[in-house]
Structure formats: C-alpha cells, structure tokens
Amino acid sequence: MTSKFKILTPVLVLIAAPAFAQEMDAAIDVNGDGMYSFPELQAVDGELTEDAFTVMDVNGDGLLDGDEVAAATDAGLMPMSDG
Template sequence: MTKTITAVSLATFVAMGVPVIAQETDAAIDTNVDGIYSQSELQTAYPDVPEDVFTSIDTNEDGIVDVAELTFAQNAGLLGS
C-alpha cells in the first residue's frame, strides 16, 4: 500500500506542474547515457527489487524511468537501502 501511495504522490506533483530541478542521470545506472533509465538498467542496479516496484516507479507509464521518478523512488525507500 505504501508503494501505491508513494506513486500516487509523485503522480500528483507531476500533474500539478510542480517544477522538477533538472538533474543529470547517474552514469553507474544509466549505462547507455541516454538520460533515462530502462527497466534493464534499473534491474542491473537494483537486482533485489521486484518488477512491480519498477512498474510503480514509472508513474507516467511511458515505459522508462526519468531522473525525477528515480530520485523520488530512492528518497521514498522503494529501492531499498
């Protein structure tokens, strides 16, 4: 339930147009340096996190995770410690 509430919170901020500070991707995770995180990149970086967590992180359901989505997930503890 916490994961759902967290995802809804992020979606709410995005929908409200809350500005997100431009950030660079983490090169250790974004291995192809395209500025976004694919599911395979995230699974390599966080192998113990179940697939449904990756789905919930992608709050805009575009098939990728951007810097804001990943940062929010990390800060919310969705990816472990």
C-alpha cells in the same frame, strides 16, 4: 549567515548537482539516454521486480526520468548506494 554564503550556496548546488547526476548516469544509465530502464536498474539491483519498477514509473512510459528516480528514492522504493 553571511551575505557571501547566501550568494554562494545556490551556485555550489548548481555546480554539484550535475556532477552527481553524471555519476549516476555512468553507473546506471548504460545507454546514456538520460532515463533508467528496468534492465539498467535490475543490473545494479538484482532484487528489483517489474512490479516495483511499475510503481516507480509514474507516467507509465517504461522508463524512469530524474523526477521519478528522485521520488522513488525519497519514498524509500529505490535506495541508492553511495558508490
């Protein structure tokens, strides 16, 4: 791996990550608060149950933040479509 590639990789990740997050917000976070509510998620996945949402809502605040969404996706609890 070249030195340039080692330096550019973190920069590219920092540039791409917010773009992906914004795309997710547009598709799911209807009210733009940066959190995912049960109704917002159920609108894109009609099979989502309140029980499943509660399992994903680790802090119990009734909303999923980015960390909870990532953890749920990684655990296979909330598969995300690519478009």
